[in-house]
Amino acid sequence: NKKLLDNLLSAYPGKSMKNRKEHMMVKDSNKNEQHIMANTRTIPGIMTNRGCAYAGCKGVVLGPLKDVVHITHGPIGCSYYTWGTRRHKGRAKDGEKNFISYAFSTDMQDPDIVFGGEKKLKQAIKEAVEIFEPEAISISATCPVGLIGDDINAVAKEAQEKYGIPVLAFSCEGYKGVSQSAGHHIANNNLMEHVIGTKEREPKKKYPINLLGEYNIGGDGFEISRILDKIGYDIVSIMTGDGTLEEIKTAHTADLNLVQCHRSINYIAEMLEEKFGIPWLKVNFIGVQGTIETLRNMAKYFDDEALIQRTEEVIEEELGEIKDLLAKYKEMCDGNTACLFVGGSRAHHYQNLFKEIGIETVVAGYEFGHRDDYEGRGIIPDIEMTADDRNIPELTVTKDEKRYKLRLSKERYKKLQEEMPLGDYKGMISEMKDGQVIIDDLNHYETEIILNALKPAVFGSGIKDKYVAQKMGIFSKQLHSYDYSGPYAGFKGAVNFARDISAGINTPTWNYITAPWKNDPQIEAELGGAS
Ligand code: CFM
Ligand code: HCA
Incomplete structure (x- = not known):
């Protein structure tokens, strides 16, 4: 893979090569530290998948x-x-x-x-x-x-x-x-x-929570809410999938913030903790194990025997409904590889779900994630501010003396931090294996080189790069829009995902990518001297 990156870089002129080199790495846990460059300007002229x-x-x-x-x-x-x-x-x-x-x-x-x-x-x-x-x-x-x-x-x-x-x-x-x-x-x-804090709200039941960074793409949020409702949580607000501004006004009354997409919403999560004392928990509802772990962490956070028991009941019931189907699809996908490039969260989150159906992600990266999304929040103090960062006004909030409420003692917060990602996110790299490749802000030229060399069974992408892959005969699944499908989150979502991936990999279509007359000419003739 190191050779693959060297080969890929060799086509760039000197300055561009130096720039792009910093945005790529081969994971090597023997090295003391491994860093990656991210959240910097795309080189003008390069075909990026980023938005504005x-x-x-x-x-x-x-x-x-x-x-x-x-x-x-x-x-x-x-x-x-x-x-x-x-x-x-x-x-x-x-x-x-x-x-x-x-x-x-x-x-x-x-x-x-x-x-x-x-x-x-x-x-x-x-x-x-x-x-x-x-x-x-x-x-x-x-x-x-x-x-x-x-x-x-x-x-x-x-x-x-x-x-x-x-x-x-x-x-x-x-x-x-x-x-x-x-x-x-x-x-x-x-x-x-x-908006937040401009309206008060009486709790409807126990365990009031906000769901942050979940946008209900393809109905993901519907599936997550179904599970949380079934367990008995009181969802105060969702930012912002299937959400309302009315509910967000009352977000300060929740006792826990769940952070699904760290990249897009970590600012509000941090400010809600600072101003109102609401801790946040990094969650992942993509993948069965991720969902189970998330639900268990939530129950442990609230430290209530009845809630812990109800959580286990729901997990068992949900697993019972999906496990046979999931096993069937796993059999059809097992042993394959994926390359995975999405915006700022999913290139990490979907690796777990791929693994559950037997697919290893060999190359992955974000379009616009920051270094903490790759390396974990520990790197934040080392990230240098650029002129581009300074373009965005920094909002500082202070404790709301009247409405601030300590939800956990300092000791308990510390103890829980050892057991779950409370107020923390370890990033994508920590979960990848040695030899696997990470590339930030992948472009179209690099996509072609990588796909040609590795020929993965599936390429997780967006609309701008999907057809680059499919024209090369490689199944590409949009992991932004889900190609008209979904939900993919939670228990039932995992089955939908497994079904779609297995269909995409196993369809005979890929055998017809070379036009039949290229292998077996229908007529023979000469044109301009060539046959
Ligand atoms: Fe978060 Fe998203 Fe994403 Fe994102 Fe996006 Fe999206 Fe995405 Mo497209 S908020 S970072 S800016 S999970 S729109 S729902 S799919 S690039 S990986
Ligand atoms: C955006 C939205 C987008 C684009 C997806 C894509 C989305 O960035 O403006 O490039 O396919 O998820 O719809 O990320």
Whole structure:
């Protein structure tokens, strides 16, 4: 694999080679320390799979909130790009509003760029209020808004006073960061500053929790909520899959935060601990073992015999329902390999689920994860701030003297930390095996080299790289959108995943990738001297 990387790098000119080299490594646990470069600018001209800050803010974090009209201030393409393609599902409960099937945009045109777009934005808000009567409105800025200097904050403030509902402005111009990761941070800051803690809530039952960094892609959140409901948890809010702004206002009343996607939501998790004293637990509902471990950790955190017992009952019942099917699919997948490239969490989370059906992930990486997503949170003090990082305002919160509540004694917190990832995340690299390869911000050239050399049975990807692989005859499974399938989380999700992967690997289609007439000519003739 070292040779493979050397070969891959050899095609780059000197400076690019030096740059890309730092974003790759072969895992070697004999080395004292192994580091990887991440969250830096993609070299111009390179075909990356990354998105922009607007995509991370509006598309990822805000988009799934059902009761909010999300207005994109910008050209129509930006709004169109985030219209349903991510497959975050939302179902309105009694009395709830649900706008997620709509795309709201100011549809900026050339004259708006020249003369300013604020008027159009005000008009869009007016129409949204009159037609849809939403609980709240979000305004997300796209690149031109920042370039021409429209003041979306002033427009939002004025509208909020005029219409009496929260109007939140997000300065998430696409260029604000090196990837969508910047947009996550911008969204986190604003939700923390202006939404969380603005409404009180009486607990409905015991064990109030928030589920953070779960976006209900393909219905994952539906499956997770089903399991948590069955055990008896009180879900205060979900950030943000199938979520509402109304619920997020009360997030400070929970006693535990579950963090599924560390990358996109670690900011709020940390701030909720600082301000209100709510500890967070890194969870993973992808994979059967991950789900079981997560449920056991949660029960242990609440330290209640009845809850621990109920958790075991549910685990047993759920396992009983899936184990035969899972074993059947495992048999059909066993011994194969995968390459796995997704945004900032799933390239780690899905390795466990692949393993459970007998597939080893030999190369993996994030599009835009930070070094802590690879190396673990221990590396955070060593990460140098770049000028790009400084583009995003850092929000500092302090203890809310009235509402801060210590959920665990210091001693118990420490003790639990030895047993579970409480307030901690160890990152992807720690779980990979020696000899396996990690590549950050993989590009299309590198994809071709890697797939040609390793010929994995499956390539976990997004839409931009999926067909590079499939045209090479390699089954590619989108692990962003799940290719119209899902859910893949939890117990029942694992079976769906195993079924889809086994079908993809075992379909006879791959035998027909070479057109039949290339192997066995139908007619023979000469053209320009060649036969
Ligand atoms: Fe978190 Fe996500 Fe991901 Fe992400 Fe994304 Fe996504 Fe993703 Mo696409 S929040 S980091 S910015 S788990 S949209 S639901 S699939 S790249 S791996
Ligand atoms: C985004 C959203 C995305 C894109 C997926 C892809 C998603 O980054 O803007 O490239 O296939 O999950 O929908 O990550």
